[in-house]
Amino acid sequence: MDVKEKLSQVVGTDAFFDDPATLQAYATDYSYTPAGAPNYIVKPGDSEQISQVIKFCNENCIPVVPCSSKVHFYGATIPKEGGVIMDLEKMNNILEIDPDNRRVRFETGVTWEKLTQELKKEGYRVIMPLTPPAQRSALTDFMEREEPTNQVYDYGEPLAAMEVVWPTGEIFRMGSASVNGYPKSHSKGGNPSGPGLDFYRFFQCAQGTMGVVTWTNLKIESIPQIDKVLFAPITDLDYATDFLYRILPRRIGQEVLLLNNVDLAAIIAKDSGNFEKLKASLPPWTLILVVSGLKRRPEEKIAYEENFLAQVIKNEFSDMKLTESLPGFPGLGGKILQILREPWPADKPHWRNQVKGACQMLSFHTRPLHAKRLVAMVEDIASRHDYPIRDIGLYIQPIEHNRACKPEFTFFYDPDNAEEKAAIRALYKEAAVALINEGAVFTRPYGDLAPIVYERATSYASHLKRLKKTFDPNNIMNPGNLCF
Known part of the structure; x- marks a missing residue:
């Protein structure tokens, strides 16, 4: 045959x-x-x-x-x-929504559009990364460990139990979904590490090289009763970092992020026509902070957080102008909240591709106090490659109450211009090497990053290759990625 x-x-x-x-x-x-x-x-x-x-x-x-x-x-x-x-697009079923345990179980082909719409009917939502495309697999983003804009501790590890097919064809369930009789048993599969073995990290950021995930359990949260979107124009990243160090360990806010004028303009622009105008009128950086009241005493929770913010600003950060509107942009709060809580519409180009047709993103993890220096370093490298600093998109996501952060550079380019594409690739590779030399951590070593990262982690790469040989002896799963 x-x-x-x-x-x-x-x-x-x-x-x-x-x-x-x-x-x-x-x-x-x-x-x-x-x-x-x-x-x-x-x-x-x-x-x-x-x-x-x-x-x-x-x-x-x-x-x-x-x-x-x-x-x-x-x-x-x-x-x-x-x-x-x-x-796997045909595997697009939402298998169960379990409000009592705040989880949803769904197959790998379920899109962000379908997942958010179905949960919304039940009064729940997913804690999501920044503007995932509507037609993108929701599971894919969580397998790639995209950072959510909401970093409240409870949601730090949203993936729970899952089912996978190993490279030899065996069907395997991990975590608390591995008990006999699941999903009809007493176990609801909400724990990724018990009582079964903790394999879920094995598949994250592996680009399908270790097996195929068929469904997963994901943490969900109720839709807030009250939301207030606060903005602060930022000119000094270090000042904003110190402010976030002060407030985020107190669990203030839900969505919290920093966008430079390029990325924010691209996100809120109606089309490419008014992108340049918006970019010129926005502040260098904008801090976006959403305070929310969930089901229990929402007014009191909002009042507590607003009072705390007011005291911190009055006593320690008098130059922080945190208000419900960004000067010059009336009505932006409602628009931003929708952008943060819903996937990017399927009927319009994603903002990353709307500017010039394509982009290359470079993201990494570092300590917040290093962010300003590393941003300046990459900007210097970009200028040497004749990429205008004013055209670089930047997004900084605080992580774990600002214990760490994820800066993400967006380099926009014309995909039909071979010379421009080659220049972006050279810039990307040089910047990645410089960043890793300065201690940046790349959790997704894809494409050109793979040799840069794995050549510096020889012991880890050696162990990873042995594991790959054990589970995929014929190296059939997505060969040529990672370090094999």
Whole structure:
């Protein structure tokens, strides 16, 4: 039995594709990663079909690249060695919403649009990263450890138990979903590390190289009864950092983030036409802080947080102008709250691609007190590559009550301009090397970052390769990514 016949038999002829046009549609994404088309595409409908496809591919040493989203920015689903793209979009069921345990269980193909809409009907929401595209797989973002804009401790590890298919085809459940009888048993699968083994970290940021996640449990929270969006124009990052050091350990605020004028202009612009005007009129940085009251005593909670903020500003940070409106931008609060709580609309280009057609993002983790220096360093490197500093997007996400932060640079470019794309790639690589030399931590070493990071972590890479050999002896799962 040949490959086409076998795969068609497993998933059905209507879920198997090998025509050139469809194959080419999977050959690129929104990154500068070189194109790489698969040989076949399959769209399994359940875990058993995934298992059968993987078993066949493992026996015949055929590469398999899992793909569960319509939108990709990092080149993680572009085949490096051909093979089979396993598109999981048909697995788009929300399996259960469990308000008592504040969790939702859903399959890997569920989009942000579907997840947020269904939870909203029940009065709940997901703590989400900044502006995920509506058609992007929600699970993908959590597998890639995208930082949410809400860093309240309770939501720091939103993923709980999950089901995976190993590279040899075995179906495996981890965490508290591994008990007999799940999901009808007493266990609700809310704990990622017990009583089963804690494997969930093994699959995060692995780009599908360790197996295929089929469904997961995710923490949810009730929709706030009251929200107030506060803004502060910022000219000095260190001053803003000191302010956040003072308030975030007291668990003040829900969504908290810093955007420079480029990123904020791109987010709120109606179209590319008024982007430049907005960029010129916004402050260098804007601190966005949302205080919220949930189900219990919402007015009292809001009052407590506002009183604390007022005292801190009066006694220690008199230059911090934190108000419900950003000067010159009336009505921005309501618009920003919607942007922070809902996925980016499917009917308009994502703001990262609206400016010039494509972008390359460079994000890392560091201590907040180092952020200003590292930003200046990258800006200096950009200027040497003739990339205007005024055109660099910047987003800083405080993490764990400002114990750490994630700066993210956005370099916009024209994807049809080969020279411009090559210049962005050279800038990206030089900046990454400089950052890692200064102690920056890259938790997602994708694409060009992989050799930069893994060559400096030889012991870790060696252990990772041994684990990969154990679970994927024929190296069929998304080969060419990470350090193998």
